[in-house]
Amino acid sequence: MANGSRQAAWEFFGAELKRLREEAGFTQSALGARVFVSGGYVGQFEQAIRKPQLDVAQRIDETLQTGGFFERMCRKLIKEQRYADYFAPVAELERLATKICEFAPTVVPGLLQTAAYARAVTIAANPFAADEYVEETVSARLERARILKDATRPEYWAVLHESVLRIPVGGPAAMAEQLEHVSALACERKVLAMVVPYAAGGHASMAGMLTLMEFEDAPPTAYTETSFSGNLVDDPAVVKRAQRAYDLLRVAALSPEASLALLESAAEDFRRCASTT
Template sequence: MANASRQAAWEFWGTELKRRREDAGLTQEALGGMVFVSGGYIGQFEQAIRKPQLDVAIRIDGILQTDGFFERMWRKLINASGFTDYFAAAAQLEALATKICEFESVLVPGLLQTAAYMRAVMLADNPFVSNDELDGWVAARLERAKTLKGPANPTYWAIIHEHALRTPVGGPACMAEQLEHVATLARCRRVLVQVVPYTQGAHAGMSKSMRLMEFEDAPPTLYTEGMYWGQLLDEPTTVKRAQATYDLIRAAALSPEASLSLIESAAESYRSP
């Protein structure tokens, strides 16, 4: 489903929610309390700002006695996505975050990837995918990257391991373009990027990835991912531990200035092998 169609589906879902909530004589705050979310969340659903969650849709059906309408609409319209099931909710939250802190030990983070780099990574995991489906995945990820370019873009802090700079994903030309793209974003002060060098040796969070997201009207959230699974966690103790780990990773990294120099040097090495 195209992005415009997905947005229209969200808007339809939100309009119906507002109409049926008002028919039931409930305020956003009242309905939110009944389905265990804030009134602000209900307002964001109705305005098609936040993607509804399936469990909330089911609870709304129960409260408004809509005979499964919102669950059916969620499954048929809302859940269409260019992302895997386990990542779709995290992608939606990215667009609402005021701050994103990310660590990747193997690859350049998705929000910083070029189209060519994305295609190489996706093809490595899905060698028999059709061109149309691959194009859809790339388009969805490029749409995510617009999060960093909009007027309300979040503060974005990425830490990557030097391994991600030295692995020639897609070949030398692809890597040169990718690293030059990261360097350009850093030089334009759209993002802050640090690199953990090989010389650091062992450090916190090795061989893991994490994304910490902060919001204006919701608790901070941690997203972690493994092979074929991903988790969104907002339990305060868990998020606090993840923030402490991120601080340790940041302490092991080069300064932003030294990191930028290393990224540009690596890009040049791909241009002149």
């Protein structure tokens, strides 16, 4: 399903939700209380700004007695989405965020990846994948990155462990291009990039991949990911702990100026290596 068709389907989902909610006599706040989300969230579902997770769709069906309509539609749209089930809600939230803070321990974050780097990462994780799958994955990743070019782009912080700069993903030429891309975004002030050096020791290396997002009219979220799964949470206590962990990583990182110098130096080393091979 094309992106436009999928968005139209979510808009239909929202329109039906509004119609059936009103027929049942629920305000957005009243329905939200029954399905354990805020009234504002219900409003965003109805406007197709935000997509409900499957368990919320199931509770909506139970409350409005719709015979599983919203669950079935949600399952169909999730099945046809371009991202893994555990990541799809994150991709949607990125477009709504006013601020995104990421920590990457080994791989450049998806929003900063070049095509060559994204292709190498995808093939490394899926060595038997068909070319069509690889190119679709790369295309989806580059499409996500467009939010950093928008006039209304979010404030974006990227804390990278030095390992990210040293692991030669895709070979020297791809790495040089990737690090030059991050450096250029930093110089254009589209990204605030900082590097946690090896010298920071175990303090930083104990942290896994972490994404924090803030929104105009919704609570902040935290997202952590392993190679095969992810966990998106908006529990205030958990998000607060994640924010504290991120603050500690920023304290361990080099200054933006020193980080940029390290990024440019690493890119130059890879570029030199590429030219001699």
